[in-house]
Amino acid sequence: xxxxxxxxxxxxxxxxxxxxxxxxxxxxxxxxxxxxxxxxxxxxxxxxxxxxxxxxxxxxxxxxxxxxxxxxxxxxxxxxxxxxxxxxxxxxxxxxxxxxxxxxxxxxxxxxxxxxxxxxxxxxxxxxxxxxxxxxxxxxxxxxxxxxxxxxxxxxxxxxxxxxxxxxxxxxxxxxxxxxxxxxxxxxxxxxxxxxxxxxxxxxxxxxxxxxxxxxxxxxxxxxxxxxxxxxxxxxxxxxxxxxxxxxxxxxxxxxxxxxxxxxxxxxxxxxxxxxxxxxxxxxxxxxxxxxxxxxxxxxxxxxxxxxxxxxxxxxxxxxxxxxxxxxxxxxxxxxxxxxxxxxxxxxxxxxxxxxxxxxxxxxxxxxxxxxxxxxxxxxxxxxxxxxxxxxxxxxxxxxxxxxxxxxxxxxxxxxxxxxxxxxxxxxxxxxxxxxxxxxxxxxxxxxxxxxxxxxxxxx
Amino acid sequence: xxxxxxxxxxxxxxxxxxxxxxxxxxxxxxxxxxxxxxxxxxxxxxxxxxxxxxxxxxxxxxxxxxxxxxxxxxxxxxxxxxxxxxxxxxxxxxxxxxxxxxxxxxxxxxxxxxxxxxxxxxxxxxxxxxxxxxxxxxxxxxxxxxxxxxxxxxxxxxxxxxxxxxxxxxxxxxxxxxxxxxxxxxxxxxxxxxxxxxxxxxxxxxxxxxxxxxxxxxxxxxxxxxxxx
Numbered sequence: 276x277x278x279x280x281x282x283x284x285x286x287x288x289x290x291x292x293x294x295x296x297x298x299x300x301x302x303x304x305x306x307x308x309x310x311x312x313x314x315x316x317x318x319x320x321x322x323x324x325x326x327x328x329x330x331x332x333x334x335x336x337x338x339x340x341x342x343x344x345x346x347x348x349x350x351x352x353x354x355x356x357x358x359x360x361x362x363x364x365x366x367x368x369x370x371x372x373x374x375x376x377x378x379x380x381x382x383x384x385x386x387x388x389x390x391x392x393x394x395x396x397x398x399x400x401x402x403x404x405x406x407x408x409x410x411x412x413x414x415x416x417x418x419x420x421x422x423x424x425x426x427x428x429x430x431x432x433x434x435x436x437x438x439x440x441x442x443x444x445x446x447x448x449x450x451x452x453x454x455x456x457x458x459x460x461x462x463x464x465x466x467x468x469x470x471x472x473x474x475x476x477x478x479x480x481x482x483x484x485x486x487x488x489x490x491x492x493x494x495x496x497x498x499x500x501x502x503x504x505x506x507x508x509x510x511x512x513x514x515x516x517x518x519x520x521x522x523x524x525x526x527x528x529x530x531x532x533x534x535x536x537x538x539x540x541x542x543x544x545x546x547x548x549x550x551x552x553x554x555x556x557x558x559x560x561x562x563x564x565x566x567x568x569x570x571x572x573x574x575x576x577x578x579x580x581x582x583x584x585x586x587x588x589x590x591x592x593x594x595x596x597x598x599x600x601x602x603x604x605x606x607x608x609x610x611x612x613x614x615x616x617x618x619x620x621x622x623x624x625x626x627x628x629x630x631x632x633x634x635x636x637x638x639x640x641x642x643x644x645x646x647x648x649x650x651x652x653x654x655x656x657x658x659x660x661x662x663x664x665x666x667x668x669x670x671x672x673x674x675x676x677x678x679x680x681x682x683x684x685x686x687x688x689x690x691x692x693x694x695x696x697x698x699x700x701x702x703x704x705x706x707x708x709x710x711x712x713x714x715x716x717x718x719x720x721x722x723x724x725x726x727x728x729x730x731x732x733x734x735x
Numbered sequence: 736x737x738x739x740x741x742x743x744x745x746x747x748x749x750x751x752x753x754x755x756x757x758x759x760x761x762x763x764x765x766x767x768x769x770x771x772x773x774x775x776x777x778x779x780x781x782x783x784x785x786x787x788x789x790x791x792x793x794x795x796x797x798x799x800x801x802x803x804x805x806x807x808x809x810x811x812x813x814x815x816x817x818x819x820x821x822x823x824x825x826x827x828x829x830x831x832x833x834x835x836x837x838x839x840x841x842x843x844x845x846x847x848x849x850x851x852x853x854x855x856x857x858x859x860x861x862x863x864x865x866x867x868x869x870x871x872x873x874x875x876x877x878x879x880x881x882x883x884x885x886x887x888x889x890x891x892x893x894x895x896x897x898x899x900x901x902x903x904x905x906x907x908x909x910x911x912x913x914x915x916x917x918x919x920x921x922x923x924x925x926x927x928x929x930x931x932x933x934x935x936x937x938x939x940x941x942x943x944x945x946x947x948x949x950x951x952x953x954x955x956x957x958x959x960x961x962x963x964x
Contacts, residue, residue: 521788524814525744528836532750535839562836586955593910594952597930612927625954 277346284340291333292404298326299400300393307389337408342416351420356413361427368410375403455484462491471499513576520565527565530558567700574707579627581712585734586625587618588660592653595629599636607646608639608666614653619660621731623712631708631716634701635664635727644669644723660733665726672720702727736850739774741765741794742786742812751784754839755846768792768800775801782850784842787813787824795827802828808849812837844942851883866901868960871940871949873901882940882949892917893936896929897960900950905962907953933958 301323308315342351356364379399417423424430458475465473473495475488534554542548573579592614603610639649643666650665702718705727709716715730738760740751745766752762763778765771769792771785783801787794798809811824814835821832831845852870864875870883875898880887889897895917900908908916910929915921917929933952937944951961 521814524835525747528814529744529746529750531836532747532754532839536750536753584955587909588955590909590957591955593927594930594933594954596927597932597934600927600931623955625956629952629954 279340279343279345284337287333287336287340288408291330291337291408292401294326294329294333295404296326296397296400298323298330299396301326303392303396304389307392334411337412338415341412342419351416353416353420354413356409357416357420357422357426359413360431361414361417361423362429363427364410364413368406371406372403375399451481452484455480455488459484459487459491462488466491466495466498471495471502509576510578513572513578516572517569520569523561523565527558527561530554531562534558567704571700571704571707574704574711577711579711581624581627583622583624583712585620585622586628588621588653588662588731589614589617589619591625591629591632592651592662595632595636596651598633599640602640603649606640606643608643609648610651611648612651614651615655619653619655620734621660622734623714623731627708627712628714631705631729632662634705635729638701638727639664639666639725642666642668642670642725655733658733659730661728661730663726663728665724668723668725672723672725705729736781737761737763737779738846739763739765739771739778739780739783739785741768741771741783741789741797743767743789744786747786750839751842754843758843758847760846768794768797771797772800775805780805780807782808782810782846782853784810784812784846787811787815787820795823798824798829799827808853810842810845810849841943848883848942851885854884866898866904868901868904868949868962871901871960873898880940887939889936889939893932893939896932897936897940897950900958900960904960907957907959909957912957 301319301321304319305316305323307313308319342353344350344352359367414423417426459480462473462475475492477485477489477492480488534551537551538555542551592612596610596612600610643649647667651663653660653662655661706716709729713731715728717728717730719726719728736759738755740748740755740762741764742748742751743766748764748766752764755762763774763780765774767789768785771783772792774780775783785794785797789797792800794811794813798811801809808830809828810831810833811829812833812835813820813824824832830849833842833845848870866873866875872881873879874881878894880889880894880897896913899913899916900906913929933950934944937947937950940949941947949960951959953959
């Protein structure tokens with residue numbers, strides 16, 4: 276690796292200055308000798324030419340390596356002097372040149388010996404060159420860094436005015452501090468809204484704002500970590516439930532089968548027949564429970580693939596009605612269906628939406644008071660398709676907030692006791708499925724009236 | 736007819752054996768995939784019922800191996816209910832899939848159906864008025880519907896609906912389309928009628944009407960006969 280170390284650059288500067296002084300001495304020596312008609316012009320011209328060539332060679336080298344640290348590293352490293360706005364730097368440099376010229380004019384009036392002249396020219400030349408090099412190298416670095424024009428007071432002022440008057444930005448945001456605060460505020464709002472991939476580039480901020488930006492980043496990282504952790508836990512829970520359910524299913528298969536075999540044994544004993552009936556019912560319920568459990572945990576952890584299509588909600592409700600009419604009739608329930616004559620198109624996964632609505636129908640079929648009516652209707656309200664199912668509950672329903680909210684939580688049914696059929700997961704499954712597909716699910720309880728609704732946006 | 740039953744749970748194998756013997760089948764038992772493959776090689780087996788999760792060689796691999804040399808019907812038993820598992824099972828060459836805990840009568844019905852299908856496959860009648868989808872055949876000349884060779888009694892309306900769907904296999908018909916085709920009148924404010932008939936047809940032609948093999952419900956769109964059934 277070829278390095279452009281400060282030592283090398285320093286040596287080049289010294290060499291450049293030596294040659295420059297040599298050139299100046301040559302020029303001034305020639306002038307002095309010509310004026311006094313002294314010879315020795317040849318040696319002085321040689322001095323001048325060598326000085327000129329040498330100083331240019333080293334200046335060219337310095338131009339090449341300005342701002343660089345090695346051949347491989349293409350980054351341009353700026354120094355303190357490059358932070359001064361270009362135009363201000365130019366004004367300073369021009370002022371300095373004027374000062375030198377002003378002093379130099381006085382210098383002309385004084386008559387020197389040759390040796391004295393050489394010393395004076397060398398000293399002044401050296402000083403001017405130091406300032407020139409500082410200025411020149413800085414300009415070169417800016418050109419290389421593409422900031423020659425943009426890092427100037429005029430440009431910054433222009434862009435300030437453009438932002439205020441043309442882009443219409445709030446003038447209060449035009450100071451760096453205000454802008455940085457605004458950016459931080461913006462990021463916090465985005466994080467609060469759930470965009471947890473929002474990060475602030477701390478390097479872009481200054482002073483106090485840098486600290487705030489770093490803290491915002493830390494909070495975001497912590498929050499994101501916590502949510503990831505929660506998703507992982509939810510997945511693990513779902514996996515655990517699935518695995519345990521699989522393990523339960525194998526012995527359950529034997530129980531179901533052997534209870535069925537016992538039933539076929541034509542037992543004489545009335546008690547034994549009763550016991551078998553209980554075993555049969557409970558094993559069937561256990562079977563239902565394990566299946567619902569796997570479903571509910573899969574759905575609530577979002578571990579389910581949706582096939583979203585444009586479907587007709589009216590068609591789906593007629594189809595569902597066809598599946599259920601006999602189950603309702605068996606309990607003396609009458610379905611009163613009121614659906615629009617035309618199609619109502621929504622975006623949903625038909626199979627999953629059926630499962631959600633099926634659970635609501637099942638719920639009504641199981642828990643509605645015998646010989647009552649179950650009302651099913653679909654209405655389009657402000658571009659929303661609202662499906663409602665209402666029934667009179669056979670058991671008292673929880674009236675108060677917390678218990679009612681529990682209706683859609685897992686394992687809770689309308690009644691306190693858990694002796695009847697069903698797993699109590701139906702409403703929870705229906706709610707989670709509806710929400711996964713972007714619909715709204717609501718439950719309303721008023722005395723013995725139980726009403727559930729599913730709302731989807733209508734698509735044209 | 737000899738049926739090979741393979742599961743690592745001995746009690747499950749024994750229970751299945753009892754049901755199958757009651758139906759007049761002979762049963763050979765195996766308790767892992769390797770044993771099952773041995774039996775397939777050494778005995779004359781007409782159908783295999785095999786569990787997925789087993790030691791030594793699981794049911795999926797055993798099915799895959801068995802399919803290299805045998806074309807007998809294979810029914811997979813599994814505690815997993817995910818669709819992906821079913822698809823995997825059917826892809827490696829199984830003919831049917833039953834999830835645990837299964838209803839023993841359903842398993843027996845599936846065994847019977849697969850055997851009938853296997854033995855009557857060659858003698859499927861063909862003609863202009865015969866429509867078929869897998870084991871489901873409608874002979875419109877005789878007005879006869881059979882599933883895996885066994886006749887199914889449908890009402891005239893059920894028959895006409897099934898015929899319409901069978902004539903257009905794979906095409907989805909909405910409730911109003913079916914209504915207009917069968918009743919020959921415009922469907923003004925349809926009702927559950929068509930859906931109820933469809934469910935009755937399913938209950939007659941499907942082993943498990945909740946998971947139909949032939950007459951599929953496309954929720955929110957309509958009904959169709961599975962083209963590839």
